[in-house]
Structures are given as structure tokens and as C-alpha cells.
Amino acid sequence: MKDEFEKYGFKFIRANEDNIELIRNWRNSDFIRYKMINQNIITREEQINWFKNLDKVNNHYYIAQNAESLEYVGVVYLKILKNNIGEPGSYLIREDLENTATSTIIQFAFSDYSFDSLGVDILSPKVNKDNTKAFKLNMEACKLVVEKSTEDIHYFEISKKEYFENKKINKLKTFLTKKLSYDKR
Numbered sequence: 001m002k003d004e005f006e007k008y009g010f011k012f013i014r015a016n017e018d019n020i021e022l023i024r025n026w027r028n029s030d031f032i033r034y035k036m037i038n039q040n041i042i043t044r045e046e047q048i049n050w051f052k053n054l055d056k057v058n059n060h061y062y063i064a065q066n067a068e069s070l071e072y073v074g075v076v077y078l079k080i081l082k083n084n085i086g087e088p089g090s091y092l093i094r095e096d097l098e099n100t101a102t103s104t105i106i107q108f109a110f111s112d113y114s115f116d117s118l119g120v121d122i123l124s125p126k127v128n129k130d131n132t133k134a135f136k137l138n139m140e141a142c143k144l145v146v147e148k149s150t151e152d153i154h155y156f157e158i159s160k161k162e163y164f165e166n167k168k169i170n171k172l173k174t175f176l177t178k179k180l181s182y183d184k185r
Contacts, residue, residue: 001014002117003016005117007109007112008108008109008176010073010105010106012062012109012110012113013063014060014062015051015061019063020051021044022063023047023061023063024042024044026075026093027075027091028042031094031095032091035131035134036091037126037128057080058079058080058081059078059079059080060078060079060114060118061076062075062076062077063075064076064090064110072093073094073102074091074092074093074097074106075091077089078118080120081124083122084120084121085120085121085123086118086123086124087126088107088114088125101176103137104172105173105177107137111123111163122158123158127154127156141163141169142156143157143158144156
């Protein structure tokens with residue numbers, strides 16, 4: 001597990017005592033909070049206690065930033081469950097990034113990292129029923145696990161092999177990384 005890594009034009013910095021307040025402020029914004037499963041406002045004390053008690057071996061939180069401009073763009077995270085199953089999540093920190101390639105490419109970068117560096121065999125995202133964009137993205141790449149899904153939360157799964165051999169994912173990764181390179185010109 002690394003404190004920092006770079007992939008697809010983005011830099012990922014592991015959450016630490018110095019940046020958890022920044023993460024809390026983003027997470028509490030209406031833009032982000034209403035897409036989350038837990039929609040409560042998080043106090044400073046709750047954030048400090050959460051981080052202090054967080055199992056940092058099985059929970060990986062990173063701030064994503066543009067590697068060139070160092071502009072913050074989002075947060076990605078992974079909770080490793082039993083049997084090397086990882087429960088990923090992410091959110092963008094600004095509304096103007098919502099309909100860009102940024103969300104998808106940081107998720108791909110972190111999925112690659114989760115499989116290659118964190119030893120996860122299966123990614124199993126869970127999505128709030130009101131988060132239609134996350135639902136659509138996961139429907140494209142993963143299989144919906146109907147027996148686990150509820151009225152409020154949709155569960156998905158994709159194995160390491162399925163992920164790296166998925167032609168749609170590989171084609172989209174190639175397209176997005178080329179687009180990002182082209183947009184920088």
C-alpha cells in the first residue's frame with residue numbers, strides 16, 4: 001500500500017491527519033452528501049474519531065488530483081472485506097466536473113490499483129438508488145447482484161479477470177486517456 005501513486009494523469013494521496021478535514025468539508029457539501037448512503041452531516045469530532053479508529057490495513061482513502069495542475073478533483077476509497085472482496089467508492093468534489101471524463105478515469109485508475117496493489121480479487125460497489133450516474137456506470141462494467149440489492153441500495157460485482165478482460169472497459173480506458181492527453185494540448 002502506497003501513500004501516493006499516479007495513474008492516467010491523476011495523482012492519488014492517501015488520507016492522513018493533515019487532509020481529513022478537507023475530505024470532511026467536501027463530503028458534507030450538499031452536492032456530494034445527497035448521493036451517499038449515509039447522508040448525515042459529519043462533525044469535525046466525528047471525522048477525527050472515524051479516522052483514529054479506521055482500520056487502515058483494510059480501508060484505503062485517497063484524494064485524487066490532476067497530476068499536472070495539482071488541482072483536487074475527488075476522493076476514492078476501498079474497504080477490503082472477507083475473501084479479498086473490495087467495496088469501492090468515489091466522488092467528485094465539484095459539480096463542474098460531473099459530466100467530464102474525470103470521474104470515470106479516476107475510478108479506473110483506482111480499480112487498477114485495487115486489483116494490482118491491494119490484492120483484491122473482486123470489486124463489489126454498492127450504490128444509493130438516487131445516484132443514477134453511478135448506477136449507469138456500474139451497469140456498464142459490472143453485474144448487478146439482484147439477491148443482495150434492496151429497494152434503496154444496488155450491489156454490483158466484477159472480478160479481476162472480468163475487469164482486465166472487459167473489452168468495453170479497456171476501450172473506454174484507452175479513449176479517455178487519449179482524450180485527456182489531447183485536452184492538455
